[in-house]
Amino acid sequence: MSSWLDYTINGLIVGNVYALVAVGLALIFGVSRLINFAQGSIYLVGAYIGWVAVVQLHTPLPLTIIVVAVAAALVGLIIERFGLRPLQNSVRIAPLLATIGISFVLDQLVMLTFSPNPRALPSQLPDVRFQVGGGTIGPLDLLIAGVGLTSALLLFVFLRYSKLGWAVRAASQDRDAAMQMGVDVNRVNQAVFGIAAALGGVSGMLVGMYYNQIDTAMSLQATLKGVVAEVVGGAGNVPGAVIGSLLLGLVESYGVAVFGTSYRNLFAFLLLVVVLVLRPNGLFASARQAPPEPLTGTFIAPSRPVPIPRWALLAAAAIFAILPLFPVSFYVLQTLINAWLLGMLALSLTLVAGTIGQVSLGHAALLAIGAYTSALLSLTFSAPVGLAIIGGGLMSAALGTALISPSFRLRGHYVSIATLAIGEIVSLVILNWESVTRGPIGISGIPPLSLFGYELISPTSIYWFSFVVMVTLALLQGRLLSSHLGRSFRAIRDDDIAARAYGLSLNRYKSLAFIFGGFAAGISGGIAAHLYSYINHETFNTQQSILALTVVILGGLGNVVGAIVGAVALVGLPEMFRIAAEYRILIYGIVLLLLVRFRPQGLLGTM
């Protein structure tokens, strides 16, 4: 029985750590309705500033905290002023993409300055341990709990009783009305970003000290867990974020207790999905709270698609079709194959995110389902590769739609968070379901692509194969969009209440969109599996999902040609920057930011 006490304490301790990130995220969400993907990067920056202060400058702890808080707040202010404020009159999705770009840039800057090697960040507190149950806790645990709770409390008081706090809340409820009442919205945003960043920086430093280890990979993990905790507690709700974090820590700890370590994150993400399905506004949302703003309508750019004449499309398709006949290197062909595969994924995502407005952040899961199905069909049942790939597409359509269906009743950002969680769950099931997926060992020896008994192994033939598949899917999707069904999809995106009033069954249409989208993504995953010959649970990861969303937003939401153009650009750009070696991802991040800044509705506009 005493073990349960230990699991409880451990859960609370790690929940404490999550709370530090979640509070900052909640604050920003509360005001700007923005999931700040750069929060993890500020946390990273804070950790490294802390390292400089402690190891190089030998500052005492209180001074270290002040230095880190001030420096991180400055970073937050810079992000707000130069990264987000220029976007405030553009579409709501632009700042989201901008925070992703900013996080690339910050992470890369830290990596280039400090090298990717992990560093020790020694704790400056005395090393005494207090016995609690079967384990011990140290002063740092108490400090982290103290910082988490105090900051949540201070923020609560600030928002409720101070004038600036009222302004923050007014701005979060209705920005335009607040402005008319004389609230300086920019100052409010600045204050919020400064506070959230200071908190993020200090938490990175404290967590670094806690583990005596900081490295550049900590940023994405911090963001993921912080987002989960925040949403469980109720997005934008500061005390809720703290309780959500503690709950997340407990669920993880009990998950480890009952099923073992490798199931840990599975429980974290299952908790999230269950909470979202049962209480879409989070556990601690008050009944009076306004419903979460839909992503639709205000969120997606009301722009017109860039008109592209039919002859130009045909010409471009013809050029790409005959490209391998010219002396083009296999490297260029392979890069374009990657672009076509990403293009299929983007077609799928642009349909569900752009056309029907369900912004999915877990799309890599559909790739994985398609890839594993196709690989296993061809290996275990010796199915012909062509059929196996179609089987992968069908499985991805069926299973993907079934998995995503609980989130159909969600709206706005919550769809993204739920799909993010579902994506993680799929990846963890692949890792743990060893009898079928072979777990971490992965599946090797997947047969190469073949069609009617002919093996497609030269880059030229793979190029043509993937190009034809992608163009076929694109044509089908174009046809779909101009049909009655496509118009219904867009009607649901633009105003789901009106669509429902008009008699459209939302769930059915959302299912249809996911079936079609799941099929395209599954085909892409299936082809990839046969191309790579080896896949495991890491092959289709969260970064792929984020990349796919970036492609879709860049190309223009719902825009079929845009998805393909975006895929070519985002596969091509990092390859073109190869000459810059370690700097290439930094350059990529900056280019992404500039694109968002000057073309927020996407290169080819929303359709």
Next chain:
Amino acid sequence: MSNIDRRTLVKGSLAAMMAGAAFSRSAFAQSSEPILLGVSGPLTGPNAQYGTQWKQGFDLALDEIQAAGGINGRKLAYNFEDSQSDPRQSVAIAQKFVSDPRIVLELGDFSSPASMAASPIYQRAGLVQFGFTNSHPDFTKGGDFMWSTSVSQADEQPLLAAYAVKKLGLKKLAVLHLNTDWGRTSRDYFVNAAKEYGAEIAVTEGYIAEERDFRSTLVRVRDANPDGLVLISYYSDGALIARQARQVGLKQVICAASSVYSPKFLELGGEAVEDVHVGTRYFPEDPRPEVQKFIAGFKKKYNGLEPDAFNAYAYDAMNMAAAVVKIGGTDRRAVRDAFMKVKDVPSVIFGAATFDVATRRVKGAMNAELVVRKGQFALWDGKPT
């Protein structure tokens, strides 16, 4: 399609044409051009630290090779392409390397998904893929152009098991392993060997690479009541587990796989890694001349920095590549055949490395039993801790 798209295309094909021109020129240029190796590995992304360590090892080996007159009078050089350990990028890099006639041999990639996705391309094009950290048992099964000096876990884990069970006398073990293809394969070999030596496996726990918090895992370990903990970890997670084990009051003997062998393990683990036992392939006071040369050279080149396991793998790999190219020249097929001929190449990890032609791997890794004493790795003195 849009203008931008066509522009990218034109730029791409222009670049390709220019590259083509460069290749044909280099074919004419004779011995003044260096012999080029391709390296595909992570320089950015979550595994960037390992790519950095590779570079350090490569550069040191190259300095020594150049100083000794290069390869039959020509210099040896490498072209490091960043793959982020992402299969999508490693396949593009593979096409780049196979279509670049200057490249005679490829090294890497780091992770199994990235490496093995590229294998079919190297195999079909007939360019050797020399995966020196690829312990996945299926890596060299990709074809006769896949060679590896990664220590087979079938070799390494029984050595660690012998250290833990026979030497340290541990009878009931808890195994914590990275839940990757490497960690999982290693765990299975370790568990089999340990059982064979008469130990009981109380519990095994697999954790994902991003994990930072092990407290609850350690409660499970405590409840299984083992007399020793075995870590199949890299240095950063190994240090985290050791620290948290000591913090929650676990006082059992800790044994770790050679992959934790790094000065970073000591730095990150601090006092908690004191008395941790590590089975490694070499150690600082190792009298073998190749080890002394490696350590002295490394410290001199990198301002007193101690080399770690990944530095050593990369250093060995570059020396092996040089030895192979010396025999095989610049013809790719001859380079492949040279892997079968090359004998007793001085190696930090193997002493003298010779490939087993059937498995395309090297057998007989050296073994050293170390323990952390006063914050340093030292040869184990036989005293129980």
